[in-house]
Amino acid sequence: xxxxxxxxxxxxxxxxxxxxxxxxxxxxxxxxxxxxxxxxxxxxxxxxxxxxxxxxxxxxxxxxxxxxxxxxxxxxxxxxxxxxxxxxxxxxxxxxxxxxxxxxxxxxxxxxxxxxxxxxxxxxxxxxxxxxxxxxxxxxxxxxxxxxxxxxxxxxxxxxxxxxxxxxxxxxxxxxxxxxxxxxxxxxxxxxxxxxxxxxxxxxxxxxxxxxxxxxxxxxxxxxxxxxxxxxxxxxxxxxxxxxxxxxxxxxxxxxxxxxxxxxxxxxxxxxxxxxxxxxxxxxxxxxxxxxxxxxxxxxxxxxxxxxxxxxxxxxxxxxxxxxxxxxxxxxxxxxxxxx
Numbered sequence: 273x274x275x276x277x278x279x280x281x282x283x284x285x286x287x288x289x290x291x292x293x294x295x296x297x298x299x300x301x302x303x304x305x306x307x308x309x310x311x312x313x314x315x316x317x318x319x320x321x322x323x324x325x326x327x328x329x330x331x332x333x334x335x336x337x338x339x340x341x342x343x344x345x346x347x348x349x350x351x352x353x354x355x356x357x358x359x360x361x362x363x364x365x366x367x368x369x370x371x372x373x374x375x376x377x378x379x380x381x382x383x384x385x386x387x388x389x390x391x392x393x394x395x396x397x398x399x400x401x402x403x404x405x406x407x408x409x410x411x412x413x414x415x416x417x418x419x420x421x422x423x424x425x426x427x428x429x430x431x432x433x434x435x436x437x438x439x440x441x442x443x444x445x446x447x448x449x450x451x452x453x454x455x456x457x458x459x460x461x462x463x464x465x466x467x468x469x470x471x472x473x474x475x476x477x478x479x480x481x482x483x484x485x486x487x488x489x490x491x492x493x494x495x496x497x498x499x500x501x502x503x504x505x506x507x508x509x510x511x512x513x514x515x516x517x518x519x520x521x522x523x524x525x526x527x528x529x530x531x532x533x534x535x536x537x538x539x540x541x542x543x544x545x546x547x548x549x550x551x552x553x554x555x556x557x558x559x560x561x562x563x564x565x566x567x568x569x570x571x572x573x574x575x576x577x578x579x580x581x582x583x584x585x586x587x588x589x590x591x592x593x594x595x596x597x598x599x600x601x602x603x604x605x606x607x608x609x610x611x612x
Contacts, residue, residue, distance in 0.1 A: 282349060289345040293338050300334040328377040335373020339366050357424050359463045363417060366466065405484070409467040412483035422461050422469070422491060430471065430481060431456035432489035454492055502555035503534060504565045508572045509546045513590035514579040524551060527575045531568055532556070545591045 307326065311318045318326075347362035354361070415421070422428055431454060459473040469486050471479045481489075494502075510520075521536045532554040539550045553568055555561045580587050588594050 285345055285348050289341055292341045296334050296337045296341070300330050304330055327380050331380045332373050332377035335376060336370055339369020339373060342366075342369060355425070359465075360417065360424055363464065363466065367414065367417075405482075406467065408484040409482050412487040413464065413466045413469075416464055416469070416483055416487060421487065422464070422493075424461050424464060425495075426461045427459070427494040428461060428471070429454055429456045429458040429492040429494070430479075430486065430489050431492065432485055434485040434488070435481065456490075456492070458492075458494075502557075502559075502561060504553050504555055504561045504568075506551045506553060506565055506568045506572060507539070508549050508551075508569070508576060509542055510549055510576055511580065511587055511591045512545055512547055513587050514576075514583040515547075520549070524549065524572070524575065527571050528553075528568055531564070 304327065307318070308323075310316060343362040343366035346365055347358045350358035350361055435457065457471065457473055457479055459471040459479060461469060462472050463470040464483075466483075468480045468482050471481060473479055524536050525533055528551065534552040534554055536549070536551050539548045541547050549572075551568065551572070553564065555564055
């Protein structure tokens with residue numbers, strides 16, 4: 273977008289914001305004076321104390337609405353520069369506005385300390401029971417924002433019994449590569465609201481998690497702020513008939529020379545004819561581990577294919593139990609040294 277277009281868009285946002293604020297103020301005055309007019313016209317007998325409570329309610333509702341409007345405007349204004357972190361600034365403005373609205377409401381309503389204490393006690397008991405889930409999410413959201421339990425932009429995996437998660441029922445070989453599976457939803461945190469947090473999953477869908485559940489969840493943080501360097505495991509099944517145990521590690525390191533290899537080891541024997549080789553690779557900061565793993569696995573598959581071609585009849589006889597006569601002929605031609 274051109275600078276002139278950006279300025280026009282910003283001007284439009286703030287003009288719309290001012291219009292909404294003016295609309296809230298006008299609506300608040302209209303409600304108050306409509307009630308006063310109805311009291312004068314129909315002789316309702318509303319006392320000054322009731323008017324004070326009415327003013328406090330209207331002022332607090334208007335303050336909350338205006339705070340929400342201003343917070344959203346700030347988010348729209350800062351989003352091009354701060355991206356997801358603009359939501360944190362907007363939410364802080366909303367919280368400050370909510371608290372300020374309550375103070376102004378008590379001041380305008382001229383509610384005394386005793387009345388405020390009594391009304392607050394009764395109202396608190398009623399609302400505390402009725403709005404317990406809402407309030408728990410609200411205070412959990414404040415704690416998350418204050419302690420930075422998770423922050424906008426973090427890539428996390430949320431594990432909690434409060435969010436149903438079922439592992440796919442698949443054959444064991446589908447989990448051939450991972451050492452372990454963390455049961456949970458993985459994605460990027462894009463918004464931390466007062467009542468729920470929004471995470472964009474790997475699939476592209478939005479997951480909205482109530483803040484109370486998030487605060488009580490286990491969080492695996494993939495953002496490399498405190499974490500160790502990222503690693504990825506690549507496994508491949510090799511036939512025992514085609515490998516030399518003394519040379520296989522050196523050969524694998526040569527095949528994967530372009531990668532940063534941490535370790536090469538045999539993890540287990542999958543059956544009597546195959547062994548699983550595991551290669552642990554370091555993932556550079558900012559690199560896509562999926563692409564790195566894909567390229568490494570491709571080279572290992574080519575290595576296995578080459579070893580099978582080089583030892584073709586030996587592989588067919590000792591692993592597949594076919595064409596053993598051809599393998600015997602090959603051994604006879606190569607002499608006793610080849611069979612040792």
